[in-house]
Amino acid sequence: MQASTLLLLTFVLAVVAYGLGYSRSRALAMPLGGIRHLKSLPFYYGARAALWCIIPGLLVLGMWAAFQDKVIQMLVIGSLPAELVPDTQGRASLLLSKISNVASGALPPGFVEPPVAEAAERLKALRQQSQVYMTALVISVSVLAGFLGWLRIRPRLNARAQVEAILKWLFFACAALAILTTMGIIFSVAFETFRFFGKISFVEFFFGTNWSPQTALRADQVAAEGAFGMIPLFTGTLLISLIAMVVAVPVGLLSAIYLSEYANKRVRSTVKPLLEMLAGIPTVVYGFFAALTVAPFISDFAASLGIEASSQSALAAGSVMGIMIIPFVSSLSDDVINAVPQTLRDGSLALGATQSETMKKVIFPAALPGIMGGILLAVSRAIGETMIVVMAAGLAANLTANPLETVTTVTVQIVTLLTGDQEFDSAKTLAAFALGAMLFLATLLLNVIALKIVRKYREQYD
Known part of the structure; x- marks a missing residue:
């Protein structure tokens, strides 16, 4: 069975x-x-x-x-x-x-x-x-x-006391399981990362500008010496994420402000579900859209202006990724703005402020911590996206800030390194864990910065 x-x-x-x-x-x-x-x-x-x-x-x-x-x-x-x-x-x-x-x-x-x-x-x-x-x-x-x-x-x-005691221990076990799972993930990634740095130096990984992890899997194989510089991967990740956020944050935030403060009930009941439908589209569909529609359009448009552009570019992947994460920013921001007490709106309007001034001076500062949380969630979603990057931006690790060139991200390389039957004793496979550890630390730093920003504005509002 x-x-x-x-x-x-x-x-x-x-x-x-x-x-x-x-x-x-x-x-x-x-x-x-x-x-x-x-x-x-x-x-x-x-x-x-x-x-x-x-x-x-x-x-x-x-x-x-x-x-x-x-x-x-x-x-x-x-x-x-x-x-x-x-x-x-x-x-x-x-x-x-x-x-x-x-x-x-x-x-x-x-x-x-x-x-x-x-x-x-x-x-x-x-x-x-x-x-x-x-x-x-x-x-x-x-x-x-x-x-x-x-x-x-x-x-x-006393069956009630026994049942409640058992349930109490079950709830404690569930909470402890979540913590232990997190610790297990951290320790497993850290252990494999230390093994990787036993084969590749810190200096090469952190300061290298070339990424080509083509090493021999067995002693009887011949392969070129691998290059394990992570700078091109993180540069590509930041470039695509930045493009995605430039698209998602203004559109999502302004959509949330319109739907919560200016739109009537009929428009809101129609537009909000249509906007949230973007979150239900599979990422592979977004990847097809980016590879077959957006990327050729950008390449042809750039060529018409006399600008050289790759058929797979960071701009195509980032733009479509921004469209994908608009609902994360919009829905969370809309919920946070609607959670602001109505008394604050009424008090501001009663003092003679316009609706626009009320939004800028009262509602937005009150909702800013929640809005920052939504933006942080969108950033994490953009950093962890893989399929769109594979289909629209490619696999080439190029150190460039040009959004019209081919780049790749950390998550794409992790998937590539762990695809197929691999020996976990080789630097090529262990590099995936090192990249995962660096991505974890980068996300942790992003969370800490966002938390400090939220606390700063929350203290000013209080």
């Missing part, structure tokens, strides 16, 4: 346990004169039985799903002949990928060595056995735990 199906079955068992617990509590209360003699309401007895049923099952399911792949991979690798056992983690990853492709049918067994084909058959058998064992164990644990929870129901049992 698949893990998703088993998860659904676990919830069904929890619902059954709830019904049985609810019925048992009412049955025990009847001889005593009704549910008023119970320590808690029947709902809490049912909820307690359901929690007893579902929590152990989910724990077993989560632990099994977390470790089964590692255990199966160790068993498969251990079954290989000694001459095929990989000596590095990167080669082990490539070999396991080949075995998985054979097992899934993506690669015919005749194209690999006989031991690898046998390992693929063993992999399929182990996966099937693992699913059977996991299904049996999870169902057994859930049923047994639910039965024990049902059996321990007593009229004097």
Whole structure:
């Protein structure tokens, strides 16, 4: 049974346990004169039985799903002949990928060595056995735990206190999981980044002006020496993001001001949904639009003016990206402006200020912290965009400030470096983690600056 199906079955068992617990509590209360003699309401007895049923099952399911792949991979690798056992983690990853492709049918067994084909058959058998064992164990644990929870129901049992205590720990676990996930991402990226700097110097990465990570993946391959200077990538990222924000911020902010302060209800009810529809268009559609319509138009228009322009340019990618993130600025700014108390508007107008003066002197300063938050979200969206850049700006890492030339971004290079079967011991692959770490630090710095700006204006308003 698949893990998703088993998860659904676990919830069904929890619902059954709830019904049985609810019925048992009412049955025990009847001889005593009704549910008023119970320590808690029947709902809490049912909820307690359901929690007893579902929590152990989910724990077993989560632990099994977390470790089964590692255990199966160790068993498969251990079954290989000694001459095929990989000596590095990167080669082990490539070999396991080949075995998985054979097992899934993506690669015919005749194209690999006989031991690898046998390992693929063993992999399929182990996966099937693992699913059977996991299904049996999870169902057994859930049923047994639910039965024990049902059996321990007593009229004097304070089920409400137990349910609330369990829920309190569940909420704490969810909050801790979010924090631990963030810490895990940071430490994993940092670890791989340190490995990268063990192969490439800090000076070359931070101050290099060339980016060409074409290195040999294995010792028997020949490749040109790679260049790992990040300056062209961050220059391209900032250039495209700047163009996008030049398009998105004025249009989005002015649209929000018009819709919230000047438009009548009929216009607002029509224009606002149409504007927000831009956020629902897939980025690949924006990429097609940029590559097939905007980029040729910019190239032809520049040629008519006697200016040389590439068929893939930062201006095309940034312009379309700005159109894409207009709803982020517009919707959030509109919500923030509408959240300003009406009493501020009425007081300003009562003192003789015009509607324009009220907007500039009262409403806009009051809404500025929220507007800055919307702009920050739009900047983060622009920095993390990949598809539009790939299709409209290209993959060439050029150090230029000319928006009519081809550039690339950090996120595009991260995707490019991690595409395909790669060894994680090579500088080429580890460079993706170094770029990710630098992008994380840049975004963190952007958040800190925006927070300081928000606090500054908020203190002035208070």
